Amino acid sequence: MNFIIKICLIFAGYGLVVAVWGCKKCNCDEQTFATYDCYKLRIQNDHYTFVGGQPVYSRTKEDTVEGLSYGITLLFEVEKFAQECNCFDLVTVAYACSCPDYSMKIKDKIKNIRIYTLHPFSDAYPGGGEVTHLFYQFDQKAELGKIDFISVDSSLKKSDFYNIPEFSYGLTASFYLNEKPAASRRAQFNVVVTFESGKELSDMTTEVYLQ
Template identity: 25%
Template sequence: MRLKTALLAIFLLSLADLVLYGCYCDCDFAPTGTFEICSIDLLSIDNAGGSPATASDTVLADAYAIEITLNITQEDICSHSFLMNSAFAASCNCPDAFFENRNPVTEVHIYTVNDFSTTYDAGDEVTSLFYRYLGHEYEPINSFLRPQNAASVTPIKVRALLMEAPAIKGNHSFEVELIMQDSTVVSATTSSIYLK
């Protein structure tokens, strides 16, 4: 009898807890704010070793990569604070706060500045030669340079691995260009690196 009463009490308390949370849970599914890509920074990477390192002036052509940093800025932050958002998220399993790209990237281009091979001359697009490695698979790089949302307004870093070595050895540099929805163009060029 006592056991039954105790179980009933636990059940009712759980139900009340569920109902009360349901009433007071006020998840905000709208983005916390918006962001926009202002500029990009490029860094040549030497990936010849076990871990990537900043390139000096010469890199093995098969182990060249570019670290692309998207510098983003925020604007139009919601009236409620981050603290309130995170508190709600913890108690109600609401989605984490996120920022929405108000000026999405529509096109991504990577151009070779120098003659690359018989197929790619100086000025040609070589975006399809760059990939990102994600644990157990490679993905084309352009999908990672079009962020729709961001968890926070901090620079987004993407490492683009050059998966086809240039047939023409020598100094090489690459220009990364992002075209936004409003036709704004953001671009940068890597320093010249000797790819051997």
């Protein structure tokens, strides 16, 4: 009986050592990452201001926005389906590696983003026309450039959607309208995001008036 107890204690002690050593190996370094899948899209209207040459945007619920202060943010609700960390390889049980911050990977990369105007924007862009190239993104130097889908993938930002009850956690990407409408001050846009797998997510902004 004592022999059995000793054997149990030995295995218990070994398990504790393995778990502790495994935890030490989970060091939350740059190789720690979580993989996410985007499954829902919501678009919000933004109001841009420029402070010291740097763009600052905030969600707006106003019906009227200055034409060259308008932008949109794509809000992707995501589902985390995998998280990897540098844990001891022999630990085969479910192991919770809790890191304060970690790199994020998107399971299905963005292939294309298309933005359509619902109202006539100008003579060149009637209602229903594509106006994607009128929206720009800011790079790390706060310089405007046309939307680059590879750049969008790499610059998706982690965000807690505290101000949107339907969303608890997700990723965001923001774009700035670099031209005022000429045909109508009413503005509303439909955004379609296509992923490499062929999956599409879409949503429309609420209508605003661009002064």
